[in-house]
Amino acid sequence: MRKKTIDIITLGCSKNLVDSEQLMRQLNEAGYNVTHDAEKPSGEIAVINTCGFIGDAKEESINMILEFAEAKEEGNLEKLFVMGCLSERYLKELSVEIPQVDKYYGKFSWKELLKDLGNAYHEELHIERTLTTPQHYAYLKISEGCDRKCSYCAIPIITGKHVSRPMEEIIDEVKYLVANGVKEFQVIAQELTYYGVDLYKRQMLPELIERISDVPGVEWIRLHYAYPAHFPTDLFRVMRERDNVCKYMDIALQHISDNMLERMRRHVTKEDTYQLIEQFRKEVPGIHLRTTLMVGHPGETEADFEELKEFVRKARFDRMGAFAYSEEEGTYAAEHYEDSISQEIKQARLDELMDIQQGISAELSAAKVGQQLKVIIDRIEGDYYIGRTEFDSPEVDPEVLISMDNHKLVIGNFYQVVIINSDDFDLFGEVV
Ligand code: SF4
Numbered sequence: 001m002r003k004k005t006i007d008i009i010t011l012g013c014s015k016n017l018v019d020s021e022q023l024m025r026q027l028n029e030a031g032y033n034v035t036h037d038a039e040k041p042s043g044e045i046a047v048i049n050t051c052g053f054i055g056d057a058k059e060e061s062i063n064m065i066l067e068f069a070e071a072k073e074e075g076n077l078e079k080l081f082v083m084g085c086l087s088e089r090y091l092k093e094l095s096v097e098i099p100q101v102d103k104y105y106g107k108f109s110w111k112e113l114l115k116d117l118g119n120a121y122h123e124e125l126h127i128e129r130t131l132t133t134p135q136h137y138a139y140l141k142i143s144e145g146c147d148r149k150c151s152y153c154a155i156p157i158i159t160g161k162h163v164s165r166p167m168e169e170i171i172d173e174v175k176y177l178v179a180n181g182v183k184e185f186q187v188i189a190q191e192l193t194y195y196g197v198d199l200y201k202r203q204m205l206p207e208l209i210e211r212i213s214d215v216p217g218v219e220w221i222r223l224h225y226a227y228p229a230h231f232p233t234d235l236f237r238v239m240r241e242r243d244n245v246c247k248y249m250d251i252a253l254q255h256i257s258d259n260m261l262e263r264m265r266r267h268v269t270k271e272d273t274y275q276l277i278e279q280f281r282k283e284v285p286g287i288h289l290r291t292t293l294m295v296g297h298p299g300e301t302e303a304d305f306e307e308l309k310e311f312v313r314k315a316r317f318d319r320m321g322a323f324a325y326s327e328e329e330g331t332y333a334a335e336h337y338e339d340s341i342s343q344e345i346k347q348a349r350l351d352e353l354m355d356i357q358q359g360i361s362a363e364l365s366a367a368k369v370g371q372q373l374k375v376i377i378d379r380i381e382g383d384y385y386i387g388r389t390e391f392d393s394p395e396v397d398p399e400v401l402i403s404m405d406n407h408k409l410v411i412g413n414f415y416q417v418v419i420i421n422s423d424d425f426d427l428f429g430e431v432v
Contacts, residue, residue, distance in 0.1 A: 004078075005033040005043030009068075010132070011061050012051025014139040014188050014224075016084055020049045021129035023083075023110055028130055030119040036132045041071040044078045047113065050086035052158055054326040061086045062098075069100035083110045085158045107159060108144075127173040134378055136412035137184035137220075137394065138177050142170055142208065146190040147198075148227060150254075151265045151337070152297060154328040155190050162191065164199040171211055178217035183412065184376060185212065185221050186393060192226045206234040213242045219414070220376070222393055224250040228276055229267040236283035246390040247284055251276075252292040256311035257304040264297060265332060270307075277315055288391040290319035295353060296346030297325040298337035305349055312356050318364055319397050320357045324350050358424060365398060365422040372432060375400050375417040377409050385409045387417070387429075400427045407431050 006027055010020040024034045035042060046068050050061035061084075071077045079102045087094055088107035095104055105113055111121040131138055145159040174185065187209070189195060196204025212221055221244055228251060239245050255261055258270050268276075280287050293308065312320065324346035327339040375387040378394065384401040392398055400417060402409065409415060409431065417429035 003031040003033065004045055005035065007038045007041060007043045007046040008034060008036050008049065009046065009064060010037060010049045011064060012049075012053060012057060012085060014186065015141055015144075015190070016049050016051060017132060018129070018139050018141045018188075019084070019107075019110065021132055022126075023047070023049075023113070024130035024132070025125055025128045026111075026114055026119075026122060029122055029125060030114065030117070034130065041068060041077050045081070045117075046071075046077055046079075047081045047083060049110075050082060050084035052084070052086035052089040053154065054323070054328065056326070058086055065094075065098055065101065069098055072100050081105065081113055081116075083107070083113065089154070089158050127169065127176050129177075131177075131180070131182075133394070134412065135181040136376065136378075137186065138182045140170065140174065140177075140185045140187050140212075141165070141189065142187060142192070142195055143189040147194060148191060149265050149332065151263060151333040152294065152325060152328065152331055154331055157328075157330045159190065162194050162198055164195050164197070164204075166199065167196075167204070167208055167211060170208065171215065174212050174215050174218065178215060181412070183217065183219040183414075185218060186224060187212070187221060188224045190225060192223055193230065193232055194227070203230070203232040205232050206238045209235065209238050209245060210242070213238070213244050218244055220244060220246050220390060222246045222248050222250075222390075224393065226251040228253060228273060231276060233279070233283075236279070239284045239287070247287045248290070248391055248393070249280060249284075249287060250290040250393070254292065254294045255297070255300075255304070255308060257300075257307040260297060260300055260304050260308075263299045263333075263337070264294075274315075288318035289315075290321075290393070290397070291315075291317050293320065293322045293353065295322060295324055295349035296341045298333055298339055298341065300325075300341060300349075309353065309356060312353060312360070316360050316364070317357070318391065319361070320354075321396070322350055322353050322357075361398075362422070362424045365425065365427055368419045368427055369422055370419065372416055372418045373400075373429075374414055375402075375429065376414050377402075377411050379411060380404070385411075387415070389427075398426050400429045402429050402431060 008020050027034050051057040082101050083105040087104040091104050114121045143164045145162045146156045147162040327334050373389045377387045387400045416432040419427050419429050421428040
């Protein structure tokens with residue numbers, strides 16, 4: 001008998017995506033046809049993997065659930081399930097508000113879904129995944145949760161305390177993924193630098209990255225989401241010495257004024273932050289830094305914001321993202337501070353900060369013209385092959401566009417490319 005088709009819809013971050021990919025592998029094993037992020041309901045069953053990070057993300061997840069609930073009411077869907085961070089956080093409320101959903105699961109209880117569909121969870125497949133990314137790269141989640149106490153952040157409430165995955169298990173997963181064609185690993189965690197503290201009683205990120213780097217076939221390793229306090233500085237050596245560790249670091253700094261860093265409970269000062277950036281650039285020549293900043297946190301004065309702008313101008317981050325503060329119930333900030341900055345001011349500050357960065361990004365991209373860089377090809381779009389250098393993470397960073405006119409390139413392969421032009425964001429290149 002034909003097994004049913006299941007649509008998996010993933011919202012939120014790459015950590016959620018990894019959960020979806022694990023679920024998809026299990027469903028494939030059970031014989032289902034599985035599609036990912038279909039534009040509209042196309043299967044008999046749908047599973048929405050939600051995000052509960054901040055206001056906008058929650059709204060997006062709720063709208064998606066409502067859309068599928070409507071499809072179910074119209075008879076276009078037999079069953080609808082919801083999992084992930086939003087449903088972990090608001091399971092009871094959602095069950096009452098949107099009862100069309102057959103069952104809500106928490107972030108870590110999606111294995112029950114298999115049972116509810118009449119299938120077993122295959123423990124022996126726990127490191128396997130059905131990749132939704134191009135086959136040459138994958139996200140690699142090394143831990144769950146976070147032990148930090150940043151004032152504004154609901155992640156520890158949703159995902160609980162930091163839990164590192166055993167190193168052996170991660171290495172087995174890397175080997176499995178390499179055997180399936182993966183060359184590039186986006187190493188992810190809520191907070192990378194804490195890796196190992198719970199399990200091995202010390203920070204083990206440098207050692208873990210060395211072990212991953214030793215696996216034959218691993219061509220690029222990229223690190224996402226580090227925390228600046230107590231940074232494991234041996235990582236500088238690993239990044240410097242290992243060719244397959246990208247000279248790239250995604251480190252969320254959030255703010256620079258001492259007033260704000262203290263209110264945000266970040267356990268670093270302005271001086272520490274400037275020093276860390278300097279150390280990165282000195283110890284890992286050529287490193288590209290990505291950061292995330294926040295505007296409009298309670299207590300942010302005009303003077304604090306001026307300091308933040310000055311920081312962005314001085315630090316000249318290669319890549320930068322910014323958020324407007326969103327009050328999240330249960331967080332320290334929600335309980336101790338008043339969300340006193342208006343939405344208009346938050347938005348104006350956000351726009352101003354992004355404007356400054358846009359000019360910097362454009363200048364840094366223009367400075368790459370004439371350079372020869374190693375590029376991996378991700379896909380074809382229009383008349384171009386679209387690739388990335390070691391300084392670019394998928395989805396968020398600039399891309400390298402190579403005209404298809406004179407080249408025949410293979411997706412997932414590396415090429416030496418000379419950069420011939422740039423615009424505000426992307427680069428244009430020719431294969432050498
Ligand atoms: S380190 Fe990151 S995930 Fe952890 S509480 Fe702070 S902002 Fe949230």
